[in-house]
Each structure stands twice: as C-alpha cells, then as structure tokens.
Amino acid sequence: MDALQEKARIAKFLFAFRYLDRVIDNGNGTQSKLPKHKNQTAHAKAQNVTFQQVQKQEKAQNGIPAHNLFLLLKKEGYDINLMYKGNPEEVLNKINKKYHKKVLENFARVDKNINDERKLQAKYRPMLPQLERELAYQTTYKG
Numbered sequence: 001m002d003a004l005q006e007k008a009r010i011a012k013f014l015f016a017f018r019y020l021d022r023v024i025d026n027g028n029g030t031q032s033k034l035p036k037h038k039n040q041t042a043h044a045k046a047q048n049v050t051f052q053q054v055q056k057q058e059k060a061q062n063g064i065p066a067h068n069l070f071l072l073l074k075k076e077g078y079d080i081n082l083m084y085k086g087n088p089e090e091v092l093n094k095i096n097k098k099y100h101k102k103v104l105e106n107f108a109r110v111d112k113n114i115n116d117e118r119k120l121q122a123k124y125r126p127m128l129p130q131l132e133r134e135l136a137y138q139t140t141y142k143g
Helices: 003-017 040-047 051-058 066-076 080-085 088-094 097-135
Strands: 022-025 031-034
Touching (some): 003 066, 003 080, 003 088, 003 097, 040 066
C-alpha cells in the first residue's frame, strides 16, 4: 500500500469513528448499542489541535501525526486493531444506518482528494531533480 492509499484509509477511519456506536454488555448475554456521535471539536481536543485541523485530516488534505492518532484512539476508546488491520468500509456495519450516506459521501470526497494529489505528484515529479540541483547550488544563474 502506498503512502497516499494509507493516508486515505486513515482519513476515512477518522471520519467514520465519529459515528461509531458504542456496544454495551448488559450482563445477561445481550448487548445494547448506544449512539456515539462525536463532533470534530471532541476529536480536536483529544489530539490537542484545532477543529479545522481535524477537518483537513478527515478530508485527507493533511495527514495526522502518529502520536496524535494514538492519542485520539486511546482517549476516545476506539479499537486500535480495527484501525490498523481493518477496512474503513467494514466500519459501516457498526454505524447507525442514518449516518451511512454522510460517511459514504466523505469516503468519496477523500478518494477525490487523493486522486487530485496523485495528479499533482505526477505533474511535479519530473521537475524534482532540477529543483534539487538548484537548491544544492549545482546549477546557478549565469547571466
């Protein structure tokens, strides 16, 4: 998996996690689901960043540092194994159906942003060697 695919996967999880239901064991062999809709501010406080930063992370415009990701997962009680071994689309089964459309729209937005970033990388990749030489002062203006 390349870095952009991983960035997209994490961004999708970050958004979907806000809509996960919390499963409570009733003690008699049954379980109850409690809606656990969190806003971006709650995720921002858990990471000690602004909610605007969370917005960018959820859209895959910015990545999330590993230490912030770990803090968020730990403070909010999200399953770290689901994050690292799972697929964001699998999380839909654990989300209230009334939020499915919103989550899927976000997934599509993330895919579009990643696709746009791939196009930019392809456009600028051929220019990098020249820029690196210029930054290393190997080629300078000789007027």
